[in-house]
Amino acid sequence: MTTKAPAATRNKILMAAFAEFYKHGFQGGSLNHIVEMAGTTKGALFHHFAGKQELGYAVVDDVIGPLLKQRWLDAVATSSDPLADLKRAFRQFVKTDIESGFYVQGCPLNNLAQEMSPLDEGFRTRIDKLYAIWRKCYADALANGIKRGKVRKNISPEHVAALVVASQMGIWGTGKSSRNRELMTQAGEAVCAYLDSLKP
Amino acid sequence: MTTKAPAATRNKILMAAFAEFYKHGFQGGSLNHIVEMAGTTKGALFHHFAGKQELGYAVVDDVIGPLLKQRWLDAVATSSDPLADLKRAFRQFVKTDIESGFYVQGCPLNNLAQEMSPLDEGFRTRIDKLYAIWRKCYADALANGIKRGKVRKNISPEHVAALVVASQMGIWGTGKSSRNRELMTQAGEAVCAYLDSLKP
DNA sequence: TGACAAACATACCAACTGGTCTGTATGTTA
DNA sequence: TAACATACAGACCAGTTGGTATGTTTGTCA
The missing domain is CATH 1.10.10.60 (Homeodomain-like)
Structure with missing residues (x-):
């Protein structure tokens, strides 16, 4: 049957x-x-x-990768107003992760990145590839926003994308070690204020 | 003798x-x-x-704590122009960590924070205390900068401090998993540009 | 000098680790 | 039906782990 x-x-x-x-x-x-x-x-x-290592690689490729795409990339991939959509995604996921309590365990990708990047080149390249996709997606959205007149012309999409992704790593890390919901929210709002400063 | x-x-x-x-x-x-x-x-x-755990606690208290103070806090503790001094410290340590190669191993405090915060409350509180001191030091410097007319009046020192410290966590994490010196430098410059946007 | 405690060194232990080996049940194909 | 490969199960292994129990040296003070 x-x-x-x-x-x-x-x-x-x-x-x-x-x-x-x-x-x-x-x-x-x-x-x-x-x-x-x-x-x-x-x-x-x-x-x-083949072993623990290969199992770890498979977790990155087959579990975390799709999770990243669904959660962070799809929201801005086709955005016509990247600053607004980024802010919306940020606020939404800060809120849901705080409410669900998952924020105390951090970001699965960042956790593995911090632990394994210096120890295992196979992990590092796989993780770096995901972060590179992440940054590229944000940078493309920002460049698109510039073309549409929604983002200031004199900023570098790559630099901004690098900082925004890094800030996300740091903010979720802050939530994890502080367990302070307000602090995490504050840092998130500071990112939103930063994004606002990129308007034309 | x-x-x-x-x-x-x-x-x-x-x-x-x-x-x-x-x-x-x-x-x-x-x-x-x-x-x-x-x-x-x-x-x-x-x-x-007493055991591995106590040894770990002692590393946080007696090694990492003083290291943090000497490296990041002393530079801005008595600053009359916090934005300039923050930028200077940022650029300096990004540069020296890249040149020394230490950037591939990340920040000792952040490493422990990401690994141990969810697993051991003793670690978490000790680590969180250090981060709180860190943020407080930046927030005080920013508030002082506002008083001296070196920083915009309509920003929240606490929010900005939370974001700057979180960004540092993220930037060093980015350097660790990407091993891309230029990317780390770019993200650092984006932080400096953000700090410039806080000028009066 | 003798007594006592702090500062180590050495040998050892149970628990657990990732990994292997052999056996077996279940398709699949000729 | 015979031959063979896939997909597991469960016992087992050497090595390493954090931790302990006991012995020995060293410094201190009366």
């Missing part, structure tokens, strides 16, 4: 690994926990992934 | 622990490596520190 979806076990392991690494970091994450959480065994894990 | 300085062994262990945790993170750091690096033994370590 219901034919088992292909790679269903692989997906369960992937999601469990994402959760485990998100909570405990990659080095602190345990394969034993992961297989237990996924309701499977070591045999299955090592059948689908 | 040369009387051994008090707590010399403790200091050697502290410095070795700082280096080990800076490289491998707290969870990934090994006490065996630390005592080997310090040229001592487990007995000495557990004589001076």
Whole structure:
């Protein structure tokens, strides 16, 4: 009857690994926990992934990458007014992450970036690729905004995109270590004020 | 003859622990490596520190705290023109960290913050205290700048300080995961441009 | 000099780690 | 039906971890 979806076990392991690494970091994450959480065994894990490292790579590529696109990129990819849309996305996700409580665990991509970038070149290149896409998306939107007269002409879209993405890393990091919702909101509002200063 | 300085062994262990945790993170750091690096033994370590956790706390309090003060706070603590001094400090440390290559390992405080804040409340409070001091120092300098007519009156020193510190976290994180000196410099310049926009 | 405690060194331990090995159930194809 | 590959399960392994228990040296003070 219901034919088992292909790679269903692989997906369960992937999601469990994402959760485990998100909570405990990659080095602190345990394969034993992961297989237990996924309701499977070591045999299955090592059948689908060459090792812990490859599992970590797959989490970045197959879980975090799509998550990033859906959450941050789609909102501004086709924007005709990037400053307004950026501000809207910022305020929305600061709010939802504070309300859901996820803000205390930070950004999954940034967590892995800070932990693994200096230790493992495979992680670093994969993570850097995602951040590069992120910045490119913002820079393109800003350049488009300049063309449409919605953004000041004398700014560098690349520089601004680099700062905005870096600020996001820092703001979510601030929320994580301070657990201060107001502080995180304040920093977010300061970014919005900065974006306003880029209007023509 | 040369009387051994008090707590010399403790200091050697502290410095070795700082280096080990800076490289491998707290969870990934090994006490065996630390005592080997310090040229001592487990007995000495557990004589001076109750355990790995206490050793980590001591690294935050006795190593990273003073380092932060000397590097970032002293420069603006007595500043009469905070925007200029902030820009100068920013450009200087971006430059020296790029030249020394330390930028690929990120900020020691931010590294620990991202890794340990969600996992250990003792770490979190100690780290948060340092960041709070950091923000307070910038906010005071900005407020002082307003009084002296060097900073716009209609900005919130606290909001700006929160964003500047968060941006620093993000910029050093960007340098770490991208290993792109130009990108890090660009983001730094964008912060400087932002600071310029706060002039009266 | 003797007594006592602080400052280490050494040997050792249980727990857990990532990873491997072998076995088995389940399709799939010839 | 026979042959074979895929997808797991579960026992097992060597190595490393943080931590402890015990022994030894060193400094201090009476």
